[in-house]
Amino acid sequence: MTESNGDITRQPRLFLDEPDMTSEAKKTYIGLDHCSYSPRHLGDSKHEFMECDCFEDFRDGVNHACGEDSDCINRATLIECVNGLCNHSCRTDCENQRFQRKQYADISVFKTKRKGFGVRANSDIEQHKFIYEYIGEVIEEEEFRNRMVKYDQQGLKHFYFMMLQTGEFLDATLKGCIARFCNHSCNPNSYVNKWVVNGKLKMGIFANRQIKKGEEVTFDYNVDRYGANAQPCYCEEPNCIGFLGGKTQTDAASLLPQNFADALGVKPSMEKKWMNMMKAKGEKIAKSDTTTVNIDFVNSLQLEPCTKTEDVNRVMSVLLQIDDAFIAEKLLERITLTEDEAMHYQFIKLHGYLICSRLIAMFEDKPDIVWKILNFLTVLPKTTKNGIIHSGIDKKVDSLKNNTRFEPVCEALLEKWSKYETYTRISKKDMTENSKVIDLRRIRLPFGWEIVHENGKPMYYNAQRQIKQANPPTDSAYRSTSNNNLSGGMEPNSRSATPSASTSRYTGSAKYLPAATYPQMQQKRTLSPEEYEKKKKSRVEWEQRELELRKQQEQDLLKARLDQEYQKKSELERIIEEANKQKELERLGKLRQSQEEEEMRKLKKQTSHTNAVENKWVKFFAQHVPNLIKNYQKDVGKDILKESARNIVKSLAQKEVKKNAVRSPPEELSKEKRAKVKTFSIQYMDRLVSKMKEKKGKKEQ
Structure with missing residues (x-):
């Protein structure tokens, strides 16, 4: 087994002869079995728990349901199953409970020559294996900043922080577990990932390649050091640049959290290219105090559709928990760009209707985005009605009918969904009764197929093709799609080997470095345009x-149905009825086609015109607003002033379109209108300045 970094391939260094220092290391902190939360609501996930669709699979007394190679929805979206909540599916003690059952890898602490304590593997650890949970105290941002100052004043050489989610941090400095001793490496063999466990967010360390017995377990800290001075890096990897921390690394680490980057399809090379471009222009890479997302960088991305199940899985795992409207809109754009029907089925499977329902609520004040969601729903393939009912999306769409802009598409959706069939899920009893014929638990169905309950027996149902059968589907085309796209769960790409700003480890020796690239993580290449x-x-x-x-x-x-009825009638009746039916079928077909074409023309025309009018108003106001607020630059800075101008222009344009969706802006801004625009702009900036001063005052206290 070799490890690789670019063109460098070498045997990993082993520390088998170093004495076990686990007992001594544990004396340096207070051990915790679980994270502590103060206050208790910290660490709560935004995701409402739902059962997966797996069946219990007991063999040799062990439930093998929801394993690494399964199609478990929860596992694909980084959520653990919970005993008592999955009673009707995978039942109890399935394989997707690694955090809860503390299924840690066999590791121990040893003393390194220059880095203090480190962690090594006591046996081989396979790729993607769960190594350990990063445990500590979960605290609010204000307490986090206080502790940073306090630890520095106390002269602590090392302290350990990870950002759990916006405004919440995990501190393992004084209380934690042996995972806190995992050191940084510029060429790491593991990565950090965020999971939802019984309603709480947890940070886990996972192997991104096979780790040999005796090898040190490391990950890339990839962390913003809040302006700390650069420190020497002692990882001794061939690609090590020699330093951790410092201004350059601080700028680099602030672009995008890891889970967002994976979901958006961002690679380290894309970040590096953008940063080099900004530096070449002489523009500073702005860092926000309120978000870990660099808005300018994300806006520069050319988003691509999802082409693999892993793409959909990453997008959905973020959307299930997200509270960042900006990133949610970007991920929605990537989903709506996707035209592959197989990916649409995967979207539906991973609670897609529930996601759409939440996004409609999130963007209820942005009709253009709601319009995009509704139109995307119209292209989704037909399935059973269960997911629609459970998510409540039908009620949400029904409530939007009152809006004249949404009425046609809402009516079309409700009419489409009314024809879907509802089935009860397969029970353990149904599975047991049919296990003599075929084991339903080990069936991996092609896209579009579901196992449904009918008359006490399981059936295979394809709603899109309107096929129902007793035996497993053998459609070679669908099976080919399934084999190509369901080869496994989420795999870390070249970025996922490193925690992001949102999964970072804050230490006395921290740094942002690009993640190492391994051969195992490059097997799936990007297709050329041809x-x-x-x-x-x-x-x-x-x-x-x-x-x-x-x-x-x-x-x-x-x-066939007409032939059966045809035989029962007289020859004259058959001739007359056949002619009438043919005419009626042709008439209804032409009428339906005409109605659909007319609706599509209206929808396209209305959308195109509204967007065109709004763009005209944006250009119109953009000529005036920057001059009206330029005096505020000394209070808020150049970058925030530009962003504020864009927000004001956008708000003014939307107000004009809301008043009259067809009226274009005038040639010149009237005196009265200019006064209103000026008042609105000044009020906006005054509120912004007031908030910034208030926030600054709280920090100084």
Whole structure:
């Protein structure tokens, strides 16, 4: 087993002969079995727990449900199953309970030559294996900043922080577990990931490649040091640049939290390229005190559609917990760019209707985004109605009908969903009764297929194709899609080997460094434009064949039913009825097609016109607002002033469109209108300045 960094390949260094210092190391802190929360609400996840769709799978007295290679929804979205909450699915003690059952890797503490204590593997640790939970005290941001000052005044050489979520930090400096001794490396063999466990957010350390017995367990701290001086790095890796911390690393670490970066498809090279571009322009990389997201960087991204199940999994795991509207809008854009039906099925499977319901509530004051969500819902393939009912999306859409802009698409959605069928889920009893024929627990269905309950027996159902059968589906086309896209759960890409600003470890020797790239993490290459177009063309041709096949099947079914009735009638009646039915079918077909085309024309025209009018107002106000607020630059700074100008212009434009969606701006700004715009702009900036002064005053206290 070798480890690789770029063109450098070498055997990992082993520390088998170093004495075990675990007992001595544990005397340096107060041990915790679980994270402590003060106050108790800290660490709460935004995600409402839902059962997965797995079946219990007891073999040799062990429940193998929800394992590493399963299609468990919870596991794919970084959520652990909980005994007592999954009673109707995977039951109890499934394999997706590693944090709760403390299924830690065999590790111990040893003394390094220059880095103090370190952690080593006592046996081989396989890739993606859960190593240990990073345990400590979960505290609020104000307490975090107080402790930073306090620890520095006490002369502590090392202290250990991770940002759990916005405004909440995990401190393992005085209380924690042996995971706190994992050192930094510029070429790490593990990474940190955030999981939801029984309603709380937990930080876990996972192997990003195989770790040999005796090898030190390390991860990239990738942390903002709040202006601390750079310190020597002693990781001794071939790619080590020699320092941790300092201004350069502080700027680099502030771009984007790791989980957001993974969901947006951001790679380290993209961040590096953008930072070099900013430096070449002589522009400072601004850091916000209120968010870990660099808005300018995210806005510069050219988002791409999801092409693999891992892409959808990463996006959905963030959307299930997100409270950042800016990132939510960007992730929604990536989802709506996706046209692959297989990815649409994966979106629905991972609580997609619930996500859409929450996003509609989040953006209720932004009709353009709500419009985008509704239109995306119209292209989702047909499934059972269970997810729609459970999420309440049907009620949300029904409430939007009162808005004349949304009425047509809402009516179309409700009409579409009314034709979906509802089924009860497969019970343990149903599974047991049919296990003599086939083991339902080990079936990996192609996209679009579900196991449903009908008349006391399980059936295989494809709502989109309107097929129901007793035996497992053997459609080669769908199975090919399944095999290509369901090869496993989430795998860390070249970025996921490192914790981000939101999963960072704050220490006395901290630094942002690009994550190491390993051969195991590069097996799935990015398609070239030519390959992508070729695959896309192949997909379109296959979908066309499937559509024709489905139409032929529907026609065959209709013909068979008509033939049965035809035999019961006299020859004259058959001739008359056949002619009438043919005319009626043609009339209804033409009418339906005409209605659909008219609705689409109206929707496209209305959307295009509204956006065009709003853009005109934005350009109009942009000529005046910056001059009206330029005197505030000394109070808020150049960057915030620019951002405020954009916000004011956007608000003014939206107000004008809301008043009259068809009226374009005038040639010149009237005196009365200019006074109103000036008043609005000054009030906006006064409120902003007041908030900034109030916040500064609290920090000084």
